Amino acid sequence: MTYPLADLLKDSAYKLTQFSAEKIKALESAITVKEAGKKPAPYVTCLVRGNVFKPHTGTKTSVLFVQKWNDDAKTGPLCPRLDDYPIFFATMREPSKDNSGDKIFVKLKDGEAWDPNAPSTNEIKVSEPVDHYDVAPQTLNDFVLDEHEHLVVKHDLFSHTLKDGKRTPDGIAEAFIEFAKNEGLGFWRGKP
Structure with a gap:
């Protein structure tokens, strides 16, 4: 099956006329089509x-949570204005896809390093360098x-509960929840 270069370029800044x-x-001969899902x-x-x-x-995603300043209890939850305040910033360090765009699934030998009773390091230890696992x-x-x-897709965004009841290490989501609780952010008050 051939794949036209024009179809590949339709959502890019490149034009076929270039x-x-x-x-x-030559470019079309370098295109192969694989079953992916x-x-x-x-x-x-x-x-x-x-x-x-x-x-x-190569898409990157950023998530931004903001909370409006509010010194008036009549208009909503209090969030007094501060001149200096902490900011939570995190970067995903574990790739969840390889350079072909395929998901990287965690193999058992990688999971053996997880100790559910150990303090969270926010890192999944991998037993060997991994750049590709089969999609199917x-x-x-x-x-x-x-x-x-x-x-389980390899990532450090959040913790998974595994089939055997163990959990993967805490990730960015759990660190943000802890930060939100410690800072008393209004949208986390009273929540688990």
Whole structure:
């Protein structure tokens, strides 16, 4: 199955007119189509380095929570104005996808390093460098499953409860909840 370069470029800043017919042919020959979930996805072989990658996987996401200043109890929850206040900032350190855009699932050998009784380090220790796990593993016996028997994607965003009742290390979400409780943020008062 061939994948037209025009389809690959439709949501990018590149225009097909930027390339000669010869370059278009070379680029299209570097596109392969793999089954990725419910629909086929294009993968491109880098003409310089030779590695295969899934285009358009470089999206970064930022989340911003704000709380308005309020010194008047009549208008809503109190949040007195402060000249200096702490800010919670976190960066995801564990990649959840490889350079092809495929999810990285946690293998059992990676999960062996987790000690649910140890203080949180906000890091998942991986037994060996990992840059790719199969999207559709042949056997689930080699992979960590969560309490719903789903594959666990490698990340440090939040903690999972695993099939065996253990938990993965706390992540960014748990650290933010602790920060919000310690700072008395109005939207966390009285919540677990």
